[in-house]
Structures are given as structure tokens and as C-alpha cells.
Amino acid sequence: LEIKEGEKVALVGASGGGKSTLVQVLIGLYPAKSGNIFYDDVPVTRIGLDVVREHVATVLQNPALFNDSIKINLTLGRDLKDQDLWHALEIAQLKETVEQLPNKLNTIVGRQGIRLSGGQRQRVGICRALIQNPDLLLIDEPTASLDPKTSRQIMRLINELCEERELAAIINIHDVQLAQMFSQRVVGLELGTVVYDGPPDGLTSDVLTQIYGEEDWSATIEKVEDDEEEIIK
DSSP: OOOTTOEEEEEEEEETTTHHHHHHHTTTSSOOSSSSSSSSTTEEEHHHHHHHHHEEEEEESSSOOOOHHHHHHHTTTOTTHHHHHHHHHEEEEEHHHHHSGGGGGGGTTSGGGGGGOOOHHHHHHHHHTTTOOSSSSEEETTTTSSHHHHHHHHHHHHHHHHHHHHHHHHHOOEEEEHHHHHOEEEEETTTTEEEEEOOGGGHHHHHHHHHSSSSOHHHHHHHHHHHHHHHHH
């Protein structure tokens, strides 16, 4: 499996198919039992995981936020106590990002992270990952606990940020419709094996059956086509 620079890839598959395991192996939480992982054509074992982690940022399904201000959550590990918030965001290369976040997240800076909605927590997690100036984002189930509208907003935000910064992204996602609507490429896993690797519109009923098992997938495919027509209008 090869991820190219600036490419947005949706990783789909049934529960237990290996999606989260793949992400965890990439960041070194689990050792690979076989095969090799390369970064810029160099084996990770040679350059070291610490170096890889400087270039790869992870956004978890439930971003772990401290019960503190959004400023603290965004600027974790930086000594910015004596500076104005917006100046702090600016020198941390965050001001523009925060201003672009949907639902005007910049207006609630200072609220306790634990009181944020699921969508707001996800935005903080995405924003925090961008501080690293990574080359690759690993995003684990960004819409799992969100309502349909917020899910689209989050996926649209990820898309826009990746395009603006020419970031590659691997998005582990259960929602087939969102995967088709907001990715350039879809990789389907079944018991740890890649069974589909291609464009979103290649997810036919037969392919989805191979990935997930027997089911009537026609409604899912029709719904995506309807949504795409609506967006174009």
C-alpha cells in the first residue's frame, strides 16, 4: 500500500478488518509482524519512529483534551503564558487556522475542553495536529459520534486543510457515503488484506459485498449519487 504526497485516502472495512491496527502500526503503537514500513523510500527501522512521528500527526476518534482552556489544549508544550491569546496563536501558526474553523470556534476560546461538543472537540484535535506541520495526517473515525451535518462539516474541513497545506491523509472511516464524497481514493480492508484500492465511484455493490459481506448496497450508492448532484446544483 503506497500513499502519495498530498493524497487523501479513506480506509474502509468491517469492524475487525484491520483499519485501526494499520494506523497504530504506522505510528509504532504495534510492531509489524511482517513486511516493512517506508517513509520517503527509507525503512522506518533505519530512520527511527521518533523521526517519523515528527512528520506524522494523529487525530483520534475522541481527542484527549485537558480540562483547561482551548488555548492550553492547542498550544500544549509551549510557554506562552505572558502573551496575548491571539498573538500566541499567530506565532504558533494557528491564528489563521482557528479563524477558519466552522462554528466560530475562535469565539469560545477559553472554555473548558470537557464542555465542548463532539464536533468542537474534533476541530480542536485537528487543529492541534496541524501545529506539528506534518506531511501526513492519520485520522481515526472522525465522524463516529457526530450527527450527519457535523460529520460533513468535519470531513469538508479535513479536505480543505489538506488541500491548502498539501497534506496527505489516511482517514479510517465507517461511513461509506462520506468516504465516497470526501476522498480521492478508497482502500477497503477485509481481515487485514487490501481487497479494494481505487476511486470512490468504484465502490459498486459487488465491491462493498466483498469488503463488508452480503447486503443490499444499492440504496447506499444511490444516496451518494443524489448527494453529489445536490452539491453540484
